[in-house]
Amino acid sequence: MIVNTDWNLSTESLKFFGKVTATVAHELNNTIGIINENAGLMEDLGLMAKQGHPADIDKWISICKKISEQVKNSHETISSLNRFAHCTDEEKKTVNPEILLNLVLNLLKRPLAQIEVSAEVLPAEEPIEIYIRHFLFLKLMGECLLYAADNADQNKKIIISINSDAKRLGIKFSGVNKTKSNFHSNTIEEVLKILDAKITQEEGKICLLFFLDKHDSENN
Amino acid sequence: MYVLLVDDEKELISTLAERLSFRNIKTDWITSGEEALRLVQKNDYDIAVLDIKMPGISGIELGEKIREICPDIHILFCTGQGLDFNYKAGSAIGGEDSYLFKPIDINNLIGKMNELMEGV
The missing domain is CATH 1.10.287 (Helix Hairpins)
Structure with missing residues (x-):
């Protein structure tokens, strides 16, 4: 097929x-x-x-x-x-991932409340900007958040942390019960490929790693 | 008439309960399905008004369980959604026309409750 x-x-x-x-x-x-x-x-x-x-x-x-x-x-x-x-106005844009994560959290607070899970985005140590297909980024963050919430551990609190270095951006969703099934689908794989990212699951965490040039901009 | 209101929106349900009490309708309200089951076992309600979408047990599941505990209780469902509401499952528990759409019109609610009590 x-x-x-x-x-x-x-x-x-x-x-x-x-x-x-x-x-x-x-x-x-x-x-x-x-x-x-x-x-x-x-x-x-x-x-x-x-x-x-x-x-x-x-x-x-x-x-x-x-x-x-x-x-x-x-x-x-x-x-x-x-x-x-x-x-959806522009395909790619320079955005602050922390702001987008808080936007996702705000938009999805109801489904999280329905399963009695709370979530918080920890402030990044310094302002981060990335040039990315931001709708797909939002979609990926939303899917990760909902998956993490569905598989939350007994504390029922998902903590999202952001860190970056010169070329990479890492986002971690902590508070996940690792005994549950893996988070994968063909479309997630496709989104990861387009965003040049990879996803891994560690003890109680979903980790996303974006291979980006932070200084990339609309002009490049 | 003794009514139980169940909805996870505390602000909404407590205010509705207060307004019903002004109209001399004895009302209890609770924000979780599990607590509602405990109240139903303890008190002799005439009518249970249940929100469909709640954390934990859903309104439809709650309706089924309440019906098992109190076969004679009247059940009304409240929903903010049109397309998602399972009319077939809701009607099987509460009977035809056993649902109300949010925001709830208090006169419509009382009218429906009176109809149920009079067996219309």
Whole structure:
């Protein structure tokens, strides 16, 4: 059987795009639900006050604060989705991997919460910039994060660390139970090939190594 | 009417419970399926309103287990999703038209609960 890897990769990329947008849609729907309930509660309290019940002003203020907080959270989620959507504008770009990892974390916080796993990106020792196919990079990071979360050890916390030297970028997802199955698929292999990266699994860790020239830029 | 609300969104479910209590509907709320099963064994609920997508046990699985413990309880499912919801599995547990879409309209919820209690 002839397998068209370009087609497979496009389909897998679209699947990832769909997964992220569906996740965000679900998150926003929940936020709207919370705003809806709090607005309804304010209306209930208003109607009760009209009927002569003592008005609880502190409670009204606290509800307003909750609504504002949800609006702020939604704004952050929408900003992340917008940044994610624009990752398809250019094929390659100079990016900060730490910022992209935090973007992935923000976009996928709901599926992680669903399995009661938390994750954190440790700040890099110094700012790192790489010139890369950033959508594929995001997809790979997203797949790694979801795999790591699915196979998290008893602490249920994935720590993502970044390190780099002149020519290489390393990203580690720690807190993984090593007894579970290996993380591999044809499309992952294809993405690794395109990004000139390799993946290994060590004791409790998924390690990615990108063979990049950090000083590579759009002009090169 | 004694109602159990189950949803992992604490802020949403606690506020909905408070609003139901203003309408003289006795309501308990809980954010996990496992805790919900404990409450169902302890209390005599008329209706359980279950979110479909929760960490750990899903709403559908929870509905099946609640049905085993309390064969007479009425079950309503809440979902924020249209396409993913398994209507067949949901209807098998809660009956036809046993689902509500988020954001929940409280009057719609109460209307559905009254219909269930009256056996419409």
